Amino acid sequence: xxxxxxxxxxxxxxxxxxxxxxxxxxxxxxxxxxxxxxxxxxxxxxxxxxxxxxxxxxxxxxxxxxxxxxxxxxxxxxxxxxxxxxxxxxxxxxxxxxxxxxxxxxxxxxxxxxxxxxxxxxxxxxxxxxxxxxxxxxxxxxxxxxxxxxxxxxxxxxxxxxxxxxxxxxxxxxxxxxxxxxxxxxxxxxxxxxxxxxxxxxxxxxxxxxxxxxxxxxxxxxxxxxxxxxxxxxxxxxx
Numbered sequence: 001x002x003x004x005x006x007x008x009x010x011x012x013x014x015x016x017x018x019x020x021x022x023x024x025x026x027x028x029x030x031x032x033x034x035x036x037x038x039x040x041x042x043x044x045x046x047x048x049x050x051x052x053x054x055x056x057x058x059x060x061x062x063x064x065x066x067x068x069x070x071x072x073x074x075x076x077x078x079x080x081x082x083x084x085x086x087x088x089x090x091x092x093x094x095x096x097x098x099x100x101x102x103x104x105x106x107x108x109x110x111x112x113x114x115x116x117x118x119x120x121x122x123x124x125x126x127x128x129x130x131x132x133x134x135x136x137x138x139x140x141x142x143x144x145x146x147x148x149x150x151x152x153x154x155x156x157x158x159x160x161x162x163x164x165x166x167x168x169x170x171x172x173x174x175x176x177x178x179x180x181x182x183x184x185x186x187x188x189x190x191x192x193x194x195x196x197x198x199x200x201x202x203x204x205x206x207x208x209x210x211x212x213x214x215x216x217x218x219x220x221x222x223x224x225x226x227x228x229x230x231x232x233x234x235x236x237x238x239x
Contacts, residue, residue: 022123023091036082036191039091039098044078045119049128051075054104057117057130065171068109076103078119081192083224085143090120097121101133101142101192113176118142136177139199140218140226141192148228149173152203152214155230159212163237167208176204180215193224211238 023035045053054075062069078100081087087099098121103114113136120129133142140148153172160167179201186197198219205212215231 022094022097023088025088025092039082040080040191042098042125045100045121045128049126050119053119053128053130054102054117055130057132058104058106058115061115061132065173068106070106070109072107074105074107076105076114078102079189079192081118081141083191083193084141085224087120087142087192094123097123097125099142099192103137113137134177135173135175136204137179138177138201139179139182139194140201144218144226144228148216148218151228151230152205152216155214155232155235156205156207156212159235159237160207160210163239164208164210167210169207172205172207174203175206176202178202178204187220194220194226195222195224196220209239212236 023032023039025032051073055073058073059069061067079102081099081101082091084099087096090096091098100119102117102119104117105114106112115135116133116138118131118133120131121127122129134145134149138145152174156172179199181200183197183199186199187194198217200215200217203214203216205214213236215234217229217231219227219229221227
């Protein structure tokens with residue numbers, strides 16, 4: 001099953017004029033690069049504001065999925081995702097200053113994969129918002145992961161119907177993501193995206209006490225997007 005994720009930077013500008021933009025992806029490439037670098041020279045979110053934004057995002061996710069409500073969190077380092085399609089679009093629209101991904105470990109809950117939180121700083125340079133972005137490790141940037149999630153959930157739902165028709169969970173998000181392979185030419189992380197190479201992951205769901213693992217392969221398209229393939233034959237279902 002093959003899908004295409006269109007280059008996000010171009011889509012971000014669909015309804016935006018090019019005048020007085022914080023970033024202009026369609027303008028001079030060198031100036032665009034300088035603007036991105038300037039944005040990322042600003043101080044990272046930290047302190048009480050960061051802890052509050054992350055804590056609220058984790059607590060909201062726990063309520064939505066009926067999970068353990070943690071009181072002790074360990075917030076990992078922040079990695080910029082400025083060139084993620086959604087983040088770029090919000091910067092271009094003047095709504096945010098920048099965005100980052102942080103991996104958060106729940107220290108007082110049952111063992112489980114760390115949670116990824118997308119942190120957005122408003123255009124005022126102060127206000128922070130945290131958004132649940134998944135659980136487990138992945139090389140997929142937030143917008144790509146969100147699009148691929150739709151495809152993996154659709155496949156998971158179909159397999160559940162075949163294996164246990166009575167299982168109809170209200171929530172179906174991965175509880176584990178593992179990177180299982182990287183191509184030799186996989187490019188470096190460039191403010192959240194990769195422009196070269198491919199990699200493989202396994203996304204695992206645990207509905208109704210079952211364990212359902214779906215292999216997925218990603219291949220960059222060279223312009224800020226990626227294709228992905230779901231390996232239907234490699235899906236593993238454990239009751």
